[in-house]
Amino acid sequence: MPREAEPSLNERAFVVQALQEGLRVDGRAFDQFRKLELKFGDQYGVADVTLGKTRILAKVSAEVTTPYSDRPFDGIFTITTELSPMASPAFEVNRPTETEILLSRLLEKTVRRSNALDTESLCLIAGQKCWSIRVDLHVLSHDGNLIDGSCFAVVAALRHFRKPDTSMEGGNLTVYTPAEREPVPLSWLHSPFCVTFSFYGEGEMALLDACLLEEQLRVSSCTISLNKHGEICQIAKLGGTPVDAAALLQCASVALNKVKEFSTLLDRRLAEDSKKRDKGGLLAELSAENER
Amino acid sequence: MAAEQTERIFVLPGDRIDHSLIPSHPKRALRLGPGLRHIPPNELVPTVAGQLVTDHKKNSIWVEYNGGRYTPTVGDLVIGTVHHSAVDYFYVMLSGYTSNAILPQLAFEMASKKTRPNLNPGSLVYARVCLANRHMDPELECVSPTTGKADGLGPLNGGMLFDISPGMARRLLMRKSVEEGKVVVLEELGSAGLAFETAVGRNGKIWVNSENVKTVLAVGRAVKETDENNLGVEQQKKLVRRLVKEVS
Numbered sequence: 248m249p250r251e252a253e254p255s256l257n258e259r260a261f262v263v264q265a266l267q268e269g270l271r272v273d274g275r276a277f278d279q280f281r282k283l284e285l286k287f288g289d290q291y292g293v294a295d296v297t298l299g300k301t302r303i304l305a306k307v308s309a310e311v312t313t314p315y316s317d318r319p320f321d322g323i324f325t326i327t328t329e330l331s332p333m334a335s336p337a338f339e340v341n342r343p344t345e346t347e348i349l350l351s352r353l354l355e356k357t358v359r360r361s362n363a364l365d366t367e368s369l370c371l372i373a374g375q376k377c378w379s380i381r382v383d384l385h386v387l388s389h390d391g392n393l394i395d396g397s398c399f400a401v402v403a404a405l406r407h408f409r410k411p412d413t414s415m416e417g418g419n420l421t422v423y424t425p426a427e428r429e430p431v432p433l434s435w436l437h438s439p440f441c442v443t444f445s446f447y448g449e450g451e452m453a454l455l456d457a458c459l460l461e462e463q464l465r466v467s468s469c470t471i472s473l474n475k476h477g478e479i480c481q482i483a484k485l486g487g488t489p490v491d492a493a494a495l496l497q498c499a500s501v502a503l504n505k506v507k508e509f510s511t512l513l514d515r516r517l518a519e520d521s522k523k524r525d526k527g528g529l530l531a532e533l534s535a536e537n538e539r
Numbered sequence: 540m541a542a543e544q545t546e547r548i549f550v551l552p553g554d555r556i557d558h559s560l561i562p563s564h565p566k567r568a569l570r571l572g573p574g575l576r577h578i579p580p581n582e583l584v585p586t587v588a589g590q591l592v593t594d595h596k597k598n599s600i601w602v603e604y605n606g607g608r609y610t611p612t613v614g615d616l617v618i619g620t621v622h623h624s625a626v627d628y629f630y631v632m633l634s635g636y637t638s639n640a641i642l643p644q645l646a647f648e649m650a651s652k653k654t655r656p657n658l659n660p661g662s663l664v665y666a667r668v669c670l671a672n673r674h675m676d677p678e679l680e681c682v683s684p685t686t687g688k689a690d691g692l693g694p695l696n697g698g699m700l701f702d703i704s705p706g707m708a709r710r711l712l713m714r715k716s717v718e719e720g721k722v723v724v725l726e727e728l729g730s731a732g733l734a735f736e737t738a739v740g741r742n743g744k745i746w747v748n749s750e751n752v753k754t755v756l757a758v759g760r761a762v763k764e765t766d767e768n769n770l771g772v773e774q775q776k777k778l779v780r781r782l783v784k785e786v787s
């Protein structure tokens with residue numbers, strides 16, 4: 248099984264020494280992210296996120312299926328992650344690495360279990376028909392901090408996505424094509440984002456947005472998922488060196504600031520995108536959506 | 540690059556190379572470098588996109604391109620990471636996900652059965668490729684076989700390793716890297732009063748060492764930014780001025 252190339256002893260010693268002097272290898276501050284870029288595709292529900300050299304693509308699709316028998320009033324919502332050998336030769340097809348399993352579990356906890364998407368709104372006919380929303384996440388290039396980038400891509404793609412409009416008339420379900428009726432956005436409740444901290448030394452140095460080299464050398468890491476209102480969805484600190492409770496509280500407040508920045512960026516990009524699509528201001532008239 | 544060749548010639552895969560561009564020498568046979576394929580009897584076809592470079596003195600012609608992974612060639616200076624050691628050999632990683640090169644434990648300066656160096660897994664070593672065949676693991680040496688001197692090769696202690704593109708490594712290793720390679724960052728940083736030492740590996744690595752951590756980072760960033768953003772000479776000088784200001 249291929250493994251990620253290990254950094255040499257010289258690199259290990261140097262990175263830690265530089266961190267002790269308050270310097271990062273790429274010259275960033277400890278709590279500074281790399282340049283986060285978000286682009287939407289021509290279709291609805293395609294988000295392309297670049298975080299430095301890390302690049303992640305999320306694509307949302309919807310289809311009509313039968314709901315699970317034990318949950319007749321809920322739609323189906325799944326997130327599938329795929330780390331292909333394109334991202335790094337250490338990833339193999341059909342053999343999930345630890346990174347991949349952790350990534351999909353964290354996304355599941357952050358986005359699905361925090362009820363960011365209202366699955367009840369996906370129900371069409373109770374027990375018979377519902378929407379199945381599927382997010383496919385592809386990592387195109389891996390240079391560390393996959394979790395934060397992936398979560399951002401998933402949330403951005405879901406917020407950008409429009410599903411076909413439907414109507415019910417006397418037990419008849421009609422799904423309209425985009426030409427007939429403008430597609431409608433998902434019923435979205437809140438936008439959670441992940442912020443990952445990497446710890447060095449005895450756990451006293453915390454870095455945000457570690458690159459691949461820094462990720463390989465960290466002694467422990469902690470992922471905090473929260474939305475811009477400061478509501479924490481999950482905290483994952485899976486083993487590693489113990490970290491002081493006060494330091495973790497400090498991390499949580501840093502994370503809140505970062506999440507607010509993410510939210511503003513996402514809102515701005517969504518507004519820009521809808522402005523670009525709204526040629527001649529027709530979208531408001533075409534929309535069949537009611538004001539809540 | 541010959542002196543009389545003023546205009547750069549770029550080729551695409553499958554292009555026809557004009558016969559006037561191919562150097563001819565009365566005695567030496569024509570040597571083909573990377574990126575060219577000989578189709579008998581007398582056709583040369585480029586297999587990659589890049590700059591066509593000729594050397595009339597050595598009667599050689601090749602295509603200079605930046606990309607692809609490193610393939611070991613005899614005589615290349617490389618920086619490897621020791622992966623593990625066996626009875627007689629160190630297994631050295633030249634680039635990730637390729638088979639390891641072997642470095643005999645006695646291929647060091649003044650090495651004998653009793654005084655051979657002890658390299659732990661993960662140590663860096665600066666070596667020369669002395670055997671490179673297509674279907675065999677490459678072999679390295681840290682000593683000149685004729686003089687028995689190290690000539691600067693051997694284990695690298697301290698410092699930091701930065702990844703650069705193979706093209707940048709070739710430019711840095713040119714005999715006149717300033718005039719021909721158009722890389723002035725290292726010279727500029729040195730003349731700005733920074734004290735550091737470097738070693739460039741043709742496998743796309745540069746090792747930088749200095750007393751000062753900030754200097755190491757400045758040198759590494761200068762080279763990487765020059766490489767990634769393809770900076771010209773003037774831009775490189777500007778970059779160095781900015782970095783020097785940050786260091787002091």
